[in-house]
Amino acid sequence: MHIQVPLFSVVIPAYNRAEFLPQVLETVLAQTYTNFELLLIDDGSTDNTPQLMQQWMQRDSRIRYYRKANEERSIARNTGFALAKGKYVVFHDSDDWMLPHHLATLAHAIAQNPDVCFFTTKFVLQTETGILESEINHLPAGRYDYRLFLSGNPVGIFVCVKKECPDIHLFPPQFNFCEDWIFHLLNYQHRALLLIDEVTNIVVVHKNRSMTKHSNVIAGRIAATQFILNQISLSSQEQTILWGNTYRFCAIHSYLAGYYSSSIRYILLAIRKLGISASQVALLCKILLSRRVVLWLKRLWLGSKPTQE
Secondary structure: OOOOOOOEEEEEEEOOOOOOHHHHHHHHHOOOOOOEEEEEEEEOOOOOHHHHHHHHHHHOOOEEEEEEOOOOHHHHHHHHHHHOOOOEEEEOOOOOEEOOOHHHHHHHHHHHOOOOOEEEEEEEEEEOOEEEEOHHHHOOOEEEOHHHHOOOOOOOOOOEEEOOOOOOOOOOOOOOOOHHHHHHHHHOOOOOEEEEEEEEEEEEOOOOOHHHOHHHHHHHHHHHHHHHHHHOOOOHHHHHHHHHHHHHHHHHHHHHHOOHHHHHHHHHHHHHHHOOOHHHHHHHHHHHHOHHHHHHHHHHHHHHOOOOO
16 A cells, blocks of 8 residues: 655654643644644653643544653754654744644745755744744845854744755754754755745744743853854854854843843943944943843942942
């Protein structure tokens, strides 16, 4: 009997995401393009994810569930890649939504560009106050290399990978923050990423996202930058851009975490690397003039004044 090989394997790592998974799975199963499998890699969840997934597997035969010991999301994604039966692996997160035409959009682009190994689409952010555009939505469609990612990761995890493509750099197992950024920078040294001009995914912004854990985010970004520089050869100018944007990133997250002295130090380092620009000055002013920082500086100043007798 002939068994049809799916064009896509949608790989979703999950750890204690039973609260989010039903809506995520609904958006995947609602795809207009139906030749796919869905691999849910349970990274040792302690909630009711196993029971939930048993119910969903009974509902749709395209769902495959694999439970493993907790080793964090890089290894979970790599496990999904190894288990995937599809010709292309579509990475997705356990709290984000696919729009119904996501896989159809990818399938059309693959047919038109058989030489490409990496594809991505555009996305929006769903916040408590409404829909926000993402950075990548302002870029024209086309092929991009690693230089797109010197300033950060506008793509996120939304990448479709041709599985038979040789010499793919999978996610570094020692990183569980910025691992997708590292993935992009390492893979597009000699290959292109094709950006498709369609919004097909929604990032759901909520308080439990890893990006809200600011101390981990800052340490992870600095470690990832150092790792990248040890793995690939960049020009001195590219290294300056890489570090400058890392310092800018750390300034923002230090401010959000309440580390005001660190935030000011990082933005000054960013200006030193990237030069003075309107956006850099605007960020510095925002940090310095925010009510929280003004109060902090006031307390610092009063605390340093000599006591009057």
